[in-house]
Amino acid sequence: MKRTSLAHWPCSIARTMDLLGDWWTPLVLREAFYGVRRFDDFQHSLGLARNTLTVRLQRLVEEGLLERVPYQQRPERFEYVLTDKGRDFYPVLMALTAWGDRWLSGPQGPPVTLRHEECGHTTSAVVVCEHCGEPLKAGAVRGEMGPGFPERLAQRPDVRERFGARPDSA
Template sequence: MKRTSFAQWPCSIARTMDLLGDWWTPLVLRDAFYGVRRFDEFQQALGIARNTLADRLKRLVDEGLLEKVPYQTEPVRYDYVLTEKGRDFYPVLLAMTRWGDKWLATEAGPPITVHHLACGHDTHAEIVCAECREPLTPDDTRMRRGPGFPPRLAQRPDVEERFARQE
């Protein structure tokens, strides 16, 4: 069955899910942040089928989140290294971790903790306003159409209603 592409939808969540919308891709990125760089290391750490891993790594390279860097010439073998675009995914993983720690951890507590080297404390992600640094919650934020919203969709009654509810 062919899945629907969200790549052209006027929504950053939909576009992100189009790129990362399977359970292996975020785990490959997670392991890249753990320092895993080689195909066999990813395969061993995740227990993922080789063909599935090859597909996910190719997609992440094609989309610019990972870069292939040769570490051996005979035969050619590569490290998969996070790019700036890939490193920018880290806050997304931290937000997912925070939610999972709150709602899915066992009574023993979270399986992994985030340790902030700069202050020496274990911590968790918080989503804050880039201007005032206050936490962002559903109660004190609203979604509005941005400059990239397609004009052809802006006048549709369902779209107008969706954004009118946000005002």
Template sequence: MRRTSFHGWPCSIARTVDILGDGWTLLVLREVFFGESRFDGFIGTLGIARNTLTDRLRRLEEAGLLERRAYQSDPVRHAYLLTDKGRDFFGVLAAINAWGDRWQSGDEGVPTVLRHTACGHDTRARVVCSSCDEPLHHEDVTVRTGPGFPPRLLDDPAVRARFPAGEDAGTGP
């Protein structure tokens, strides 16, 4: 059963949740980033039900994060490969991984380690300001409406109180 859609919401987080939907979708993406691309491989590594996997792969393909390419013709079998949009999602997974390493790892330590091949060092994701490279913390950030925020919602005083109009801020991202 399909849940309520957040597709039209004026919030990038809600719209992203609309694509991801649940934990299986994130785990499928994780496996693709780790090198898996075949249906049976996902079944083997995740233990996911075939119908659930079919739904998640279809959702990721429709959203433009994965593309399906035939690698065998008789019977037809497909590999699921990251698109540019899908590759751009890596930072999100790396940030989730860093949070999980900090707050969900047991006494035995982190289960996986990211290694930056360019410099050869182990690393973890950090969220930094795109202008000054300082780490971003929630207490150091304010949210304002952007050009895509629906003007009709600004008629609500509660919305105006939560999201000041964008004119007072700098040039944006």
């Protein structure tokens, strides 16, 4: 069954989920952040079928999160290196980790803890306002139509009720 593309939806969450596509892709990225770079190492650490891993790595390369870099000539072999775009995905994985640690860990605690190299303390992700530094919490933040919001949707009453009028049309 072919899935519906969310790539052109006016929603960054939908577009991101379209790119991720499934549960394996974030796990491939997790392994890349843990330092895994070679196909066989990804396969070994994830226990993933070669064809599935090939498709996930190709997609991440096509989307610019990983770069395929040769490391051997004969036979030709490649490793997968995080790009700037890929490294920018790190806070997303950390937010997922923090949520999973809080709500899905067993009584013995989280399976992996994170230590901040600069200060030496264990830590977890906290999403904060980039201006005041306060944590962002549900109910304390509201969505507004941004410059990329489609005009055809901005005119719908249900959308205007949810997001208000565009700031430039008030």
